[in-house]
Structures are given as C-alpha cells and as structure tokens.
Amino acid sequence: xxxxxxxxxxxxxxxxxxxxxxxxxxxxxxxxxxxxxxxxxxxxxxxxxxxxxxxxxxxxxxxxxxxxxxxxxxxxxxxxxxxxxxxxxxxxxxxxxxxxxxxxxxxxxxxxxxxxxxxxxxxxxxxxxxxxxxxxxxxxxxxxxxxxxxxxxxxxxxxxxxxxxxxxxxxxxxxxxxxxxxxxxxxxxxxxxxxxxxxxxxxxxxxxxxxxxxxxxxxxxxxxxxxxxxxxxxxxxxxxxxxxxxxxxxxxxxxxxxxxxxxxxxxxxxxxxxxxxxxxxxxxxxxxxxxxxxxxxxxxxxxxxxxxxxxxxxxxxxxxxxxxxxxxxxxxxxxxxxxxxxxxxxxxxxxxxxxxxxxxxxxxxxxxxxxxxxxxxxxx
Numbered sequence: 001x002x003x004x005x006x007x008x009x010x011x012x013x014x015x016x017x018x019x020x021x022x023x024x025x026x027x028x029x030x031x032x033x034x035x036x037x038x039x040x041x042x043x044x045x046x047x048x049x050x051x052x053x054x055x056x057x058x059x060x061x062x063x064x065x066x067x068x069x070x071x072x073x074x075x076x077x078x079x080x081x082x083x084x085x086x087x088x089x090x091x092x093x094x095x096x097x098x099x100x101x102x103x104x105x106x107x108x109x110x111x112x113x114x115x116x117x118x119x120x121x122x123x124x125x126x127x128x129x130x131x132x133x134x135x136x137x138x139x140x141x142x143x144x145x146x147x148x149x150x151x152x153x154x155x156x157x158x159x160x161x162x163x164x165x166x167x168x169x170x171x172x173x174x175x176x177x178x179x180x181x182x183x184x185x186x187x188x189x190x191x192x193x194x195x196x197x198x199x200x201x202x203x204x205x206x207x208x209x210x211x212x213x214x215x216x217x218x219x220x221x222x223x224x225x226x227x228x229x230x231x232x233x234x235x236x237x238x239x240x241x242x243x244x245x246x247x248x249x250x251x252x253x254x255x256x257x258x259x260x261x262x263x264x265x266x267x268x269x270x271x272x273x274x275x276x277x278x279x280x281x282x283x284x285x286x287x288x289x290x291x292x293x294x295x296x297x298x299x300x301x302x303x304x305x306x307x308x309x310x311x312x313x314x315x316x317x318x319x320x321x322x323x324x325x326x327x328x329x330x331x332x333x334x335x336x337x338x339x340x341x342x343x344x345x346x347x348x349x350x351x352x353x354x355x356x357x358x359x360x361x362x363x364x365x366x367x368x369x370x371x372x373x374x375x376x377x378x379x380x
Contacts, residue, residue: 001016001017002160002161003020003072003073003074003160003161003162004073004157004160004161004162004163004223006018006020006073007020007073007074007161007162007223007224007353008162008223009350010315010350010351010352010353011224011267011289011290011315011350011351011353012350013311013312013315013349013350013351014349014350015347015348015349015350016350018380019343019347019352019353019354019376019380020073020074020162020353020354021070021071021072021073021353021354021355021376021380022072022073022074022164022317022353022354022355023062023066023067023070023072023355024059024060024061024062024072024076025072025074025075025076025162025164025224025226026076026164026166026226026269026271026292027053027054027057027059027078027166027359028228028271028292028293028358028359029292029293029317029318029355029356029358029359030054030057030059030060030062030359030360031059031060031062031359031360032057032058032059032060032114032359032360032361032362033050033052033058033059033060033362034058034114034362035360035361035362035363035364035366035369036050036060036062036066037050037060038366039066039366039369039370040066041366042366042367042369042370043066043069045063045065045066045069046065048063050063053078055087055098055100055106055116056100056106056115056116057115057116057359058108058114058115058116058362059359064159067161070373071373071377072161073161073162073353074161074162074163074164074224074353075156075159075161075162075163075164076163076164076165076166076226077149077152077153077156077163077164077165077166078165078166078167079145079146079149079166079168079210079214080144080145080146080147081100081101081138081145082101082138082139082142082144082145083142083143083144083145084101084138084139084142085100085101085138091110093110094109094110094111095107095108095109095110095113095119096108096109096110096113096116097119098116099120101138102122102137102138102169102175102178102179103122103135103136103179104118104120104121104122104178104179105118105119105120105122106118106119107119114361114362114363118177118178118181118182121178121179121180121181121184122135122179123135123179123180123199124180124181124184126180126195127192127195128194128195129194129195129197129198131195132195132198132199132202133198133202137202137206138206140168140169140206140207140209140210140213141209141210141212141213145168145210145214146213146214146217149214149217149218150217150218150221153165153218153221153222154221156221157221162223162224163221163222163223163224164222164223164224164225164226164269165214165218165222165224165225165226166226167207167210167211167225167226167227168206168207168210169203169206169207170228170229170230171203171227171228171229171230172199172200172203172204172229172247172248172251173185173229173230173231173238173239173248174229174230175199175203176188176196176199176200176203179199180199185199186238186239189239189243189247190243193247196247197247200247200248200251201251204251204254204255207227207255208254208255208258211225211255211258211259211262212258212262215259215262215263216262219262219263219266222263222266223266223267224266224267224268224269224290225259225263225266225267225268225269226269226271227255227256227259227268227269227270227271228269228270228271228272228292229248229271229272230271230272230273230274231244231248231272231273231274231276231279232272232273232274232275232276232295232298233274233275233298234274234275234297234298234299235275235298235299236275236278236299237274237275237276237278237279238274241278241279244279244282245279245282249279249282249286252286253286253287256268256286256287256288257287260287267289267290267315268287268288268289268290269289269290269292269317270283270288270290270291270292271292271293272291272292273293273295273358274295274298275295275298275299275300275301276301277299277300277301277306278300280306280309280310280314281310283314284310284313284314288314289314289315290314290315290316290317290353291310291314291315291316291317291318292316292317292318292355293317293318293319293355293356293357293358294306294316294317294318294319294357295319295324295357295358296319296322296342296357297322297324297325297357303316303319303341303342303345303346304345306319307345307346307348307351311346311349311351314351315350315351315352315353316346316351316352316353317352317353317355318353318355318356318357318358319342319346319355319357320339320342320343320346320354320355320356320357320372320376321335321338321339321342321356321357321372322338322357323356323357323358323359323360323361323364324357326338327356327360327364327368327369327372328361328363328364328365328368330368332367332368332370332371333371335368335371335372335375336371336374336375336378339372339375339376339379340375340378340379342354343376343379343380344379347380354376354380356372
C-alpha cells in the first residue's frame with residue numbers, strides 16, 4: 001500500500017495497513033526550525049541550513065530525507081506570496097520585524113525569540129465598511145502565486161504521498177484579529193457588526209477567488225484541501241456558539257460549498273484549535289471531512305468521546321500526542337503511553353491520520369520526538 005493509498009483509505013473510514021503519519025503537509029502539522037535541526041542531527045542526516053517556509057511560526061521545510069526517515073505519508077504545498085511583496089526584515093536592539101503581504105507587522109526577540117508575534121494591525125483605525133473596501137488587500141489570484149505549482153504537485157504524486165493543498169490565508173476570525181487587533185475585532189463582533197461582517201466578507205471573497213484560480217490548475221492532483229480558523233480557547237470557544245452560527249457559519253457554508261463544487265473528489269481538512277466541541281456538529285453539517293489539530297488537552301476534547309460521537313462522519317488528523325504538556329515535558333515512556341492511548345482511541349475503523357496536536361515546538365526534546373515515532377511504529 002502506498003502512502004497516498006493509506007491516507008485515502010483511512011479518510012474513507014476504512015482501516016489501512018497501519019496508521020498514516022503526517023509531518024509538515026500544512027502549517028499546522030509541522031516542526032519548528034530549532035527542533036528540526038536537532039532531529040536531523042539525532043537521525044544522522046546530513047547537516048544543512050533548513051528553509052523556513054512559514055515565517056510567523058518559524059517552521060522548517062521538511063526535506064525528502066527527513067520524510068523517508070520519519071516514514072511520512074503526506075506532503076503539502078501552499079501558494080507563494082503576492083508577486084508585489086517580498087520578505088524583508090528590520091531590526092532594533094530588542095526585536096526583528098517584518099510586515100507581511102497583508103500589511104500585518106510582527107516581531108521576534110533578537111535574543112532567544114522563537115516566533116514572530118503580532119505587534120501592529122493595519123486596520124486598527126477602521127470604523128466603517130468603507131474603510132474595509134478601500135484597504136489595499138493583496139491579490140489572491142496573482143499569477144505569481146502559482147508559478148511552478150503544477151510541477152511541484154506532480155512531484156508529490158510521483159513520490160506516492162497524499163497531496164494536501166493549502167489556502168491563501170488564515171480564517172475569518174484570525175484574519176480579523178490580526179488586521180484589526182484582537183480587542184478591536186472582538187468588540188466589532190458585538191458593537192460594530194457591519195464592520196466585522198464587511199471584513200469577513202472580504203476574506204471569504206479573497207479565499208473563493210483563490211480557490212477558483214488554483215483548483216482548475218492543480219485540482220486533479222489534490223487529495224486534501226486545507227482550510228481553518230481558530231475558534232477555540234483552552235476551556236471554551238473564543239466567542240459564543242450563537243455568534244459563531246450567526247457570523248461565521250453562513251460564510252463557511254459559502255466557502256466550503258464553492259470548494260467542493262470545484263473539487264468534489266477531495267477531502268476538506270479544517271483546522272481549529274482549542275475546545276470546539278460545541279460546533280463540531282455544525283462543522284460536519286457544512287461539509288468538513290477532517291478535523292485538526294484535535295486539541296485533546298482542551299475541555300470536552302477527549303479522544304475516546306470524540307471518536308464515539310463523531311468518528312462515523314469525521315476523520316481526525318492530529319491528536320496523536322498532546323503538545324501542551326506531554327510532548328515537551330513528559331518522559332519518553334509517557335510519550336509512548338500517550339501515543340498508544342490516542343491510537344487506541346482514534347484508529348479503529350479508519351478515520352485517523354497521526355500527527356501531534358499542532359506543530360512540534362522548539363523546546364521539545366529530540367528524544368521525545370523519537371519516542372513518538374517509535375511508538376507510532378509499534379502501536380500504529
């Protein structure tokens with residue numbers, strides 16, 4: 001059974017020969033560059049300077065020799081940035097800064113900083129939908145985004161792994177928080193709904209235009225389409241289920257139905273961190289096939305219960321080992337026990353792709369990553 005066949009079989013809710021594994025097919029299933037360097041050394045792979053393919057999270061591009069060493073089953077691609085934008089940094093005594101193609105400015109500490117955090121939101125001063133309309137959003141259909149994409153997609157297919165295609169930007173809530181600022185956008189959702197909804201509409205418009213452009217180009221090679229939005233906090237949703245259903249759900253219906261019309265053979269992968277139990281039935285209703293990252297340490301996100309309630313309709317891509325407490329701070333034996341439990345809970349009947357709960361972070365001991373890999377091979 002090839003890697004692609006293994007992934008597709010489990011997504012059809014059939015048990016494959018063993019549990020498939022993903023490392024870095026998306027920007028929410030990856031590995032921080034610091035951890036990646038240590039892992040390469042531990043595996044006796046040739047030393048090299050890793051390519052950072054996601055600046056905000058400092059994620060390393062996983063090389064082919066690492067895919068082989070870790071026995072992964074999926075690879076992914078995302079569009080390039082708009083051709084009118086180039087990555088540039090500035091620096092002062094304390095921070096390194098960059099402004100992305102959306103006009104969002106982030107910074108990372110010069111001394112020991114692992115990530116780029118939000119520090120300036122370009123729509124901070126917006127008041128009306130007209131302010132949204134006049135803002136110079138990047139062109140989601142810029143031809144420069146897609147240069148060489150078909151060739152890269154064909155390479156993934158030749159490689160025998162499942163192909164995951166990523167979107168042009170994060171979801172409506174995240175983009176609103178970054179473009180307006182967290183406090184502003186939360187207030188908008190309650191006190192300035194016209195502005196909030198205008199921004200959500202713009203994000204959906206850009207997403208739909210992107211998918212209309214990219215899927216005719218490479219859709220026949222795609223197995224999984226990745227979208228998402230972070231709706232959960234540790235113990236509950238960031239906003240009420242009612243507000244989510246009023247503002248976000250109808251627009252997701254529009255987006256997902258558009259994608260499935262363009263590529264009906266694909267599986268829709270939806271990333272949403274935290275405790276999102278309350279809206280999982282809604283996500284299934286609107287066409288989500290795969291849930292990620294399955295944050296098992298969050299409230300009401302118990303792996304056994306999720307599989308029991310939703311496993312006949314939903315696949316779980318993630319949830320293989322907790323990354324808040326167990327993977328960074330546990331012992332290799334605790335990692336082994338955690339991996340066994342999650343496989344026992346999720347894998348029966350298919351519908352499970354093993355991945356950590358979100359990315360492998362910079363502070364994870366390399367022996368824990370190897371313990372995770374070995375346990376997956378033993379129990380999966």
